[in-house]
Amino acid sequence: MSNFDAIVIGGGINGLVAATVLARRGKSVCLFEQNDTLGGMAGLSDGPGTPALAHLVYNISPKVALEIGSDIDAWPFSAPALPTVALAESGRHVIVRDGRATFADGTPHPDADAFQALNERIARYGDILRAIAEAPPPGMPKHAGYGAALRAVRRLGRMGMGLRAMGKAETRRFMQVLLSNVYDFALDDLDEGPLAGLLAADAVRGAAAGPRSPGTVFNLIYRMGHGGHVRVPEGGVGAVLTHFATAARDAGCRMQTARAVARILTTDDCVTGVEIADGEIAHAPLVLASPGAGTTLSLTGTDHFDIETARRVRKIRARGTAAKINFELSRPFAPENALGPPGPARYVVAPSAAYVERAFNPSKYGAMSENPVIEAVPQSVSGGRDWLSCIVQYAPSDLAQGWTDAARARLLRHTTDTLTAVVPGFSEQVTGSQITTPDQIEARTGAPGGHWHQAEMSLDQVLSVRPANMIGHYAFGPKGLFLCGASTHPGGDIMGLSGCNAALCALGDPA
Amino acid sequence: MSIMTDPKLGLMDGPVHDRLERLSCSRRWYDWAGYAAPATLETLENEYFALRNQAALLDISPMKKYRITGPASEAMLNRLVTRDVRKIAVGRVSYVVWCDEEGMLIDDGTLFRLAQDEWLLCCQEPMLTWLCDAVWGFDARIEDDSDRLAGLALQGPTSFALLEAAGLDVATLRPFDCARIAPDLLVSRTGFTGDLGYELWTDWPEAAALWDRLWDAGWDLGLRGIGYDAVNIARIEAGFITAGVDFQPVHATERLHRGRTPFELGLSRLVDFDKGHFNGRRALWKVRNSPRSLLLRVDVEGFKPAQDALVYHGRRREVGHITSGVWSPTAKRNIALAHVETPWAITGKTNLFADIYVLEEGQWNRRMARLTPQTGAFFKPPRARLTPPARH
Numbered sequence: 059m060s061n062f063d064a065i066v067i068g069g070g071i072n073g074l075v076a077a078t079v080l081a082r083r084g085k086s087v088c089l090f091e092q093n094d095t096l097g098g099m100a101g102l103s104d105g106p107g108t109p110a111l112a113h114l115v116y117n118i119s120p121k122v123a124l125e126i127g128s129d130i131d132a133w134p135f136s137a138p139a140l141p142t143v144a145l146a147e148s149g150r151h152v153i154v155r156d157g158r159a160t161f162a163d164g165t166p167h168p169d170a171d172a173f174q175a176l177n178e179r180i181a182r183y184g185d186i187l188r189a190i191a192e193a194p195p196p197g198m199p200k201h202a203g204y205g206a207a208l209r210a211v212r213r214l215g216r217m218g219m220g221l222r223a224m225g226k227a228e229t230r231r232f233m234q235v236l237l238s239n240v241y242d243f244a245l246d247d248l249d250e251g252p253l254a255g256l257l258a259a260d261a262v263r264g265a266a267a268g269p270r271s272p273g274t275v276f277n278l279i280y281r282m283g284h285g286g287h288v289r290v291p292e293g294g295v296g297a298v299l300t301h302f303a304t305a306a307r308d309a310g311c312r313m314q315t316a317r318a319v320a321r322i323l324t325t326d327d328c329v330t331g332v333e334i335a336d337g338e339i340a341h342a343p344l345v346l347a348s349p350g351a352g353t354t355l356s357l358t359g360t361d362h363f364d365i366e367t368a369r370r371v372r373k374i375r376a377r378g379t380a381a382k383i384n385f386e387l388s389r390p391f392a393p394e395n396a397l398g399p400p401g402p403a404r405y406v407v408a409p410s411a412a413y414v415e416r417a418f419n420p421s422k423y424g425a426m427s428e429n430p431v432i433e434a435v436p437q438s439v440s441g442g443r444d445w446l447s448c449i450v451q452y453a454p455s456d457l458a459q460g461w462t463d464a465a466r467a468r469l470l471r472h473t474t475d476t477l478t479a480v481v482p483g484f485s486e487q488v489t490g491s492q493i494t495t496p497d498q499i500e501a502r503t504g505a506p507g508g509h510w511h512q513a514e515m516s517l518d519q520v521l522s523v524r525p526a527n528m529i530g531h532y533a534f535g536p537k538g539l540f541l542c543g544a545s546t547h548p549g550g551d552i553m554g555l556s557g558c559n560a561a562l563c564a565l566g567d568p569a
Numbered sequence: 570m571s572i573m574t575d576p577k578l579g580l581m582d583g584p585v586h587d588r589l590e591r592l593s594c595s596r597r598w599y600d601w602a603g604y605a606a607p608a609t610l611e612t613l614e615n616e617y618f619a620l621r622n623q624a625a626l627l628d629i630s631p632m633k634k635y636r637i638t639g640p641a642s643e644a645m646l647n648r649l650v651t652r653d654v655r656k657i658a659v660g661r662v663s664y665v666v667w668c669d670e671e672g673m674l675i676d677d678g679t680l681f682r683l684a685q686d687e688w689l690l691c692c693q694e695p696m697l698t699w700l701c702d703a704v705w706g707f708d709a710r711i712e713d714d715s716d717r718l719a720g721l722a723l724q725g726p727t728s729f730a731l732l733e734a735a736g737l738d739v740a741t742l743r744p745f746d747c748a749r750i751a752p753d754l755l756v757s758r759t760g761f762t763g764d765l766g767y768e769l770w771t772d773w774p775e776a777a778a779l780w781d782r783l784w785d786a787g788w789d790l791g792l793r794g795i796g797y798d799a800v801n802i803a804r805i806e807a808g809f810i811t812a813g814v815d816f817q818p819v820h821a822t823e824r825l826h827r828g829r830t831p832f833e834l835g836l837s838r839l840v841d842f843d844k845g846h847f848n849g850r851r852a853l854w855k856v857r858n859s860p861r862s863l864l865l866r867v868d869v870e871g872f873k874p875a876q877d878a879l880v881y882h883g884r885r886r887e888v889g890h891i892t893s894g895v896w897s898p899t900a901k902r903n904i905a906l907a908h909v910e911t912p913w914a915i916t917g918k919t920n921l922f923a924d925i926y927v928l929e930e931g932q933w934n935r936r937m938a939r940l941t942p943q944t945g946a947f948f949k950p951p952r953a954r955l956t957p958p959a960r961h
Contacts, residue, residue: 356706361846365699
């Protein structure tokens with residue numbers, strides 16, 4: 059077909075950011091996306107106003123905004139933070155607005171101070187970890203150069219200074235909780251109930267872990283890295299991805315949708331380009347692949363990788379546990395006593411930390427939760443119906459009987475029943491639904507296991523061992539091949555940092 | 570990957586154990602991969618000289634044998650080993666080594682190409698888990714034939730005549746050829762002695778009958794059953810290396826940096842950078858010109874075997890150690906293989922010494938024996954390569 063300086067596989071957020079970073083540094087870039095639309099997991103839509111998968115934005119990094127030439131303080135990143143409503147069966151829902159918890163009826167919550175202090179502590183820890191979390195992982199290979207090594211040392215130094223500045227007692231506590239589980243962490247300071255449940259649910263969302271799993275505090279800190287505010291920008295999550303796609307196009311990237319890459323080509327252990335499913339060939343000395351490591355390995359050919367690499371890639375844990383359900387409603391979603399003035403909000407069904415753990419239990423044995431953890435965000439479509447977008451956990455990708463239509467119907471019923479238990483009358487409002495289970499997520503996006511981080515964010519798969527040991531620095535096998543998807547450091551949520559870091563590494567200038 | 574054997578289980582009998590037991594005067598059995606194998610059957614001297622001057626029969630059934638089949642077996646093996654296996658024709662055997670991702674030797678062995686898509690890999694270390702890892706992603710199959718396929722090594726100048734006497738026609742076999750002489754008998758012109766010799770592979774239950782067939786044919790050709798000790802002298806004379814002695818199979822090491830690259834073991838000729846990717850290629854490419862040490866073949870001053878002695882440069886600086894050292898009765902020289910650190914292995918070759926400790930009737934003495942590095946094998950008789958071989 060033609061020659062480029064770089065080819066990016068996959069038009070999800072990380073692929074788009076990688077392409078933009080490369081193009082803005084003067085490279086000619088071509089991006090191939092197998093679907094008809096750009097945006098990947100976050101951009102898929104099943105109709106106006108109904109995000110097929112992601113429905114909230116958090117953790118967009120200022121670094122990424124800067125790299126794609128956008129302003130973090132402007133649209134679409136500057137939307138106001140949403141309040142969160144932790145739903146309780148008793149009807150005593152708890153509203154968290156700017157870190158401050160009150161009961162829905164306006165009365166003060168007894169744990170409000172403790173909850174706020176806990177959130178502030180998490181934010182402080184997040185500040186310390188952020189420098190490391192956002193840069194390429196520590197221990198970059200020697201060829202990255204002295205500048206990169208110096209910057210890495212400086213980042214570690216800054217983390218050390220941050221720890222010192224916290225004082226001895228707080229540092230000790232930080233070290234104590236960092237690898238710990240969110241269940242103990244939350245219940246140390248809070249009474250069991252919707253607030254503890256909210257922290258637990260936020261820590262394990264999208265993960266194959268329960269609140270009692272080790273390392274879940276780390277996940278929580280990670281997610282709260284930018285204050286933990288959740289937002290829905292004007293136009294929805296899809297609009298954010300459109301913005302990223304526009305940035306890539308403005309930077310001069312060539313975008314090719316509905317064109318699946320069939321093979322990554324190599325000669326003499328160097329990448330030379332890709333072959334498209336229709337047989338056409340595009341040449342480039344750099345290929346950045348945003349599908350998971352396993353897919354990238356298969357596209358290139360197992361024989362181009364060391365046996366150990368193939369084994370590690372095979373063992374990457376990526377078990378999706380979250381399903382997506384969109385409910386069409388006959389009237390706007392408004393739980394009784396949930397909010398004073400009507401307005402956008404995020405609703406979480408996790409009445410206690412123990413509830414979240416119990417919801418997790420069946421997934422360990424290939425079964426779905428009968429009482430799932432649900433994150434629901436009402437979607438108001440102008441002139442249309444009202445929709446409720448829900449992330450439902452746990453719906454494991456390796457369901458014992460497989461994801462049949464009957465299994466999907468069962469999950470839909472459990473979800474409706476669970477929502478009806480906290481929002482009486484909910485089931486009567488439902489006029490339609492769309493359900494996407496992890497197997498379908500995998501089929502639509504190529505994310506292994508339908509896992510939205512492409513690889514479980516657990517302590518053995520983060521930083522320089524993400525997605526696996528020895529392949530934690532974006533470079534992957536033959537010269538010129540790089541991983542740039544969420545399976546690389548720092549990972550998922552709509553951040554775009556993996557793509558950004560990978561592009562900078564590919565350019566030989568890891569920041 | 571060392572095998573833990575439950576001591577209560579004791580050692581297993583090999584396929585020709587009762588034959589060996591009848592011959593064993595010295596009763597020096599040792600553990601070879603869980604099997605009772607003879608170190609010697611009678612005396613080392615008699616066995617060694619039978620091996621070099623007549624014919625010797627050694628049971629090598631405890632070797633690990635893996636059969637690799639399938640349309641992608643060639644591609645799978647080419648990624649596994651450092652040589653270009655595409656160059657191995659059907660009916661040929663090749664000495665190969667394979668490395669981990671850091672370029673450190675996992676093991677060495679012989680690779681038989683039995684058919685276009687059928688191979689046999691013989692080696693010392695258990696390799697099944699590694700091969701199962703290696704085959705992932707390839708349309709190929711691994712079968713562990715270690716306990717199904719028996720092997721007898723017939724080595725020595727009269728071995729060809731002996732096979733002929735036994736009614737086995739191997740006249741056309743060149744060195745490193747293999748052929749199915751009978752439906753259940755594979756013969757390869759290979760061995761671990763550097764001399765004329767053959768290895769015969771058959772089903773486990775058939776091994777005793779094969780042993781008897783050779784034994785009956787060899788009564789006037791000086792055939793003797795031997796143990797490993799005699800082979801060990803012969804293989805040092807031939808300059809062959811042994812896993813666990815001259816190099817540490819990297820999967821069996823627990824300490825860091827105990828592995829060795831093929832370059833460090835003098836096996837550069839086995840590494841083919843032009844064939845495409847193979848395991849450890851990227852690591853090996855980086856270190857191809859910077860070995861940390863070299864395995865040297867050395868001539869040791871005096872006659873005391875230098876096994877395990879430390880090696881010094883200029884009698885003062887410790888720069889390595891002897892891994893294998895024997896008095897070679899055939900070369901009439903004191904020979905050894907030595908790991909010597911660079912740069913001394915390259916620039917200081919003329920000033921190397923082995924610090925040999927000898928126990929002489931209750932008294933320890935030290936000798937600083939000068940080492941003279943050699944190129945090539947210590948013993949490489951032309952008869953080993955002649956086709957058809959002489960009958961002697």
